[in-house]
Amino acid sequence: MSATVAPAKGLEFLPVLEKKFGEKVTALEGLAADVPTLVTDAASLHEAARFLRDDPAAAYDLFLDLASADLSRLPGPQAPKAGERFQANYILYSTKRNEHLRLKVNLPEKDPSVPTLTDVWPASNWFEREAWDLMGIDFKGHPNQKRLLTHGGFVGHALRKDYDAKQRWLCTEEDLLQTELAAQTDEPADMFETTTLNFGPSQPATHGTLRIVMRLDGETIVGAESECGYLHRCFEKMSEAHTYSQVFPYTDRLNYCSPMLNNNGYARAIESMLGVTPPPRALAVRTILGEFSRVMDHLVCLAANLVDIGGLTSFWYAFQPREEIYGLLEACSGARLTVSYGRVGGLANDVPENFVPWAREIIKGTRERLGDVETLVTRNKIVWNRLRDTGVVTKEQALAWGWTGPCLRASGVPFDLRKDQPYEWYGEVDFDVPIMTEGDNYARYLVRVEEMKQSLRIIEQILDKLPGGPVRSDDYRVILPPKEMVYNEMEALIYHFKLVFEGVKVPPGEIYSATEGANGELGFSVVSDGSGFPYRLKVRPPCFPLFASFEKIIKGHPVADAVATLGLLNIIAGELDR
Amino acid sequence: MKITGPSLPIAPGKIAPPIAPGVPSTGGADFLTTKLDIAVQWAQSNSLWPMPFGTACCAIEFMSVVSSHYDLSRFGAEVVRFSPRQSDLLIVAGTVVDKLAPVLKKIYDQMAEPKWVISMGVCACTGGFYRAYHVVQGVDEIVPVDVYVAGCPPTPENLIHGIMMLQAKIQSGELARHREAKTYVPIRVGEDPVTAIPAYSNEVMARVPGRRENP
Numbered sequence: 001m002s003a004t005v006a007p008a009k010g011l012e013f014l015p016v017l018e019k020k021f022g023e024k025v026t027a028l029e030g031l032a033a034d035v036p037t038l039v040t041d042a043a044s045l046h047e048a049a050r051f052l053r054d055d056p057a058a059a060y061d062l063f064l065d066l067a068s069a070d071l072s073r074l075p076g077p078q079a080p081k082a083g084e085r086f087q088a089n090y091i092l093y094s095t096k097r098n099e100h101l102r103l104k105v106n107l108p109e110k111d112p113s114v115p116t117l118t119d120v121w122p123a124s125n126w127f128e129r130e131a132w133d134l135m136g137i138d139f140k141g142h143p144n145q146k147r148l149l150t151h152g153g154f155v156g157h158a159l160r161k162d163y164d165a166k167q168r169w170l171c172t173e174e175d176l177l178q179t180e181l182a183a184q185t186d187e188p189a190d191m192f193e194t195t196t197l198n199f200g201p202s203q204p205a206t207h208g209t210l211r212i213v214m215r216l217d218g219e220t221i222v223g224a225e226s227e228c229g230y231l232h233r234c235f236e237k238m239s240e241a242h243t244y245s246q247v248f249p250y251t252d253r254l255n256y257c258s259p260m261l262n263n264n265g266y267a268r269a270i271e272s273m274l275g276v277t278p279p280p281r282a283l284a285v286r287t288i289l290g291e292f293s294r295v296m297d298h299l300v301c302l303a304a305n306l307v308d309i310g311g312l313t314s315f316w317y318a319f320q321p322r323e324e325i326y327g328l329l330e331a332c333s334g335a336r337l338t339v340s341y342g343r344v345g346g347l348a349n350d351v352p353e354n355f356v357p358w359a360r361e362i363i364k365g366t367r368e369r370l371g372d373v374e375t376l377v378t379r380n381k382i383v384w385n386r387l388r389d390t391g392v393v394t395k396e397q398a399l400a401w402g403w404t405g406p407c408l409r410a411s412g413v414p415f416d417l418r419k420d421q422p423y424e425w426y427g428e429v430d431f432d433v434p435i436m437t438e439g440d441n442y443a444r445y446l447v448r449v450e451e452m453k454q455s456l457r458i459i460e461q462i463l464d465k466l467p468g469g470p471v472r473s474d475d476y477r478v479i480l481p482p483k484e485m486v487y488n489e490m491e492a493l494i495y496h497f498k499l500v501f502e503g504v505k506v507p508p509g510e511i512y513s514a515t516e517g518a519n520g521e522l523g524f525s526v527v528s529d530g531s532g533f534p535y536r537l538k539v540r541p542p543c544f545p546l547f548a549s550f551e552k553i554i555k556g557h558p559v560a561d562a563v564a565t566l567g568l569l570n571i572i573a574g575e576l577d578r
Numbered sequence: 579m580k581i582t583g584p585s586l587p588i589a590p591g592k593i594a595p596p597i598a599p600g601v602p603s604t605g606g607a608d609f610l611t612t613k614l615d616i617a618v619q620w621a622q623s624n625s626l627w628p629m630p631f632g633t634a635c636c637a638i639e640f641m642s643v644v645s646s647h648y649d650l651s652r653f654g655a656e657v658v659r660f661s662p663r664q665s666d667l668l669i670v671a672g673t674v675v676d677k678l679a680p681v682l683k684k685i686y687d688q689m690a691e692p693k694w695v696i697s698m699g700v701c702a703c704t705g706g707f708y709r710a711y712h713v714v715q716g717v718d719e720i721v722p723v724d725v726y727v728a729g730c731p732p733t734p735e736n737l738i739h740g741i742m743m744l745q746a747k748i749q750s751g752e753l754a755r756h757r758e759a760k761t762y763v764p765i766r767v768g769e770d771p772v773t774a775i776p777a778y779s780n781e782v783m784a785r786v787p788g789r790r791e792n793p
Contacts, residue, residue, distance in 0.1 A: 151677035158711050167711050171676045204660040208633045230678045231633055234710035256635035319645035574634055
């Protein structure tokens with residue numbers, strides 16, 4: 001349905017790259033909506049990566065994602081060459097040129113291995129561990145290549161196509177024990193200068209799903225190792241067994257503090273592949289509810305963090321606007337939290353009649369409660385002591401660690417996809433992107449508070465010019481026709497039948513599509529084989545690089561600072577572990 | 579037999595003045611007679627100390643339940659403790675995956691008797707729509723469950739209903755009898771008791787469809 005073009009051909013640095021690498025690195029044709037793609041071989045990957053980072057015309061300074069794929073079941077022209085099976089897709093971004101890039105490596109069936117890129121982009125560390133864990137791609141020279149999301153007793157690589165989705169393995173307590181860190185000390189066994197502290201997963205500050213093993217010298221953390229996977233519920237494997245529409249409920253549960261933003265991001269990825277544009281009213285409602293979700297997400301982050309550092313009062317204030325927004329979401333979609341309101345080509349149904357006055361009422365109430373929270377917190381002496389100059393992350397560190405979203409902006413990098421690559425209605429409204437340069441916890445707090453105010457501003461502006469008309473596309477190849485048509489027209493009945501039984505037929509191809517989630521860039525890498533089911537769906541979770549670098553931030557600081565820092569990074573386990 | 583609280587010897591048709599501000603009258607007498615276990619059950623059911631084992635979306639709804647709007651303190655169950663040794667009600671809120679299963683088992687074992695378990699949400703009850711390689715298909719594989727609360731996630735009203743249901747069960751003495759027998763029998767509300775599952779063991783794992791033994 002959409003024209004294929006060669007976006008990579010327009011890249012400025014391409015002649016230099018071709019001169020340097022010749023045949024080894026080539027540009028690839030793809031979807032118009034997709035990011036430019038370069039293909040390289042495993043041997044020259046490391047050199048190519050270095051070039052892409054260091055060449056001033058390329059300057060890809062942000063490592064966003066590593067989407068691996070098992071191509072063995074792809075049909076026809078998409079099928080891999082003889083002997084090849086796996087694929088590693090590195091998604092990069094240049095903050096200077098505001099451009100994404102995909103670097104693709106095809107890998108053989110036997111012993112798929114590539115050199116590690118941890119020395120080029122430190123952010124790739126955990127992404128490579130994940131690819132090893134779930135896909136079995138070996139990263140030569142990786143400093144710490146062991147399982148990340150699945151447990152120690154797990155056998156096999158779950159996202160390979162020949163892995164049975166129902167195959168479980170027993171996890172015993174021994175499998176969980178991380179002894180490596182405890183061994184990392186040069187003091188004799190009979191000296192007790194340092195001690196090991198297990199922090200989480202069942203700890204209020206770690207939200208029941210994160211774990212950090214710390215080595216303490218008194219109160220100070222001298223070494224730490226963080227671990228995730230305590231909520232790895234196989235989103236990517238499950239989505240391969242469901243139609244494109246059935247994946248919406250799963251996306252709700254990625255970042256369950258702001259489900260609507262996930263719906264929007266996923267819908268946008270699939271719509272871009274199909275070449276379908278939803279009606280303007282649908283996009284406006286998506287933007288409004290998405291921004292409300294962003295407010296909810298930031299409120300949970302602040303409220304939970306303030307509870308962690310001992311301030312319970314603001315929790316009660318911060319949760320009241322959330323209840324009001326829940327009321328609106330429930331009226332629109334029927335569910336408070338897990339909305340599943342998005343559809344490919346629009347929304348499930350139109351909003352209630354009193355949507356606009358109701359939303360305005362909520363904005364008013366939220367501003368008031370937000371003011372209450374600010375009065376209690378922003379100039380509070382204890383909060384200053386706990387948050388200022390703790391968890392400091394410089395601009396260079398944040399970029400190297402692959403951060404995006406409010407945390408990156410609190411370190412002084414003005415990168416916000418809503419502004420830099422506007423989608424939905426963000427190009428039509430006037431709003432500011434708050435930036436702080438301190439990079440400490442207090443800066444992250446202030447950025448979040450200001451973002452909530454800007455979100456309310458965005459909603460107000462869209463409410464003023466909310467267009468009428470339908471909220472569902474009239475392209476019935478992708479969205480269910482209305483019931484009256486199904487009962488009265490043959491064509492509509494056929495469309496309905498085909499959609500329910502076979503799902504939306506997305507043309508073969510792949511895409512990386514990103515939106516600004518509440519915690520940063522939420523990317524969906526989708527590979528389609530032309531059927532009604534996603535062949536491979538990889539999420540770029542905004543929290544993942546944040547938590548990966550947590551162990552580095554807290555080193556040399558007291559345990560109490562670690563708690564404050566963890567809260568303001570806002571790690572949501574649902575999207576961290578998927 | 580349904581007993582909702584200790585029987586108070588108030589003379590019919592008479593309202594005596596309160597003994598002290600906030601202390602209701604006992605009908606002229608400053609004592610009451612009841613059976614010890616009924617009094618204890620009444621006290622236990624109205625002062626539950628929950629330990630939220632919150633992992634996912636359900637934990638967010640649990641936060642809504644304890645916060646200002648739904649206010650769980652109306653049911654005497656608002657003192658949320660994150661230490662298993664200080665609490666008597668384990669609320670498993672959210673998906674429990676295989677990696678977390680030994681942790682949940684350990685938390686449950688650390689809680690002192692008497693203790694109760696509410697499984698909040700379909701993921702905790704049955705695994706929900708995550709029928710996959712890393713998800714426990716219901717926490718009753720690991721710990722005995724007293725009340726199952728349905729929903730994905732359950733609405734706050736639904737969880738409150740579950741807590742009230744547990745209170746009724748505690749007061750009826752039904753759960754105490756199970757504990758005396760030293761067998762944990764998970765009870766599905768409105769259904770016959772299903773087979774007891776003692777622990778997160780190989781035996782349980784062998785029942786998982788399609789599972790093979792670890793090599």
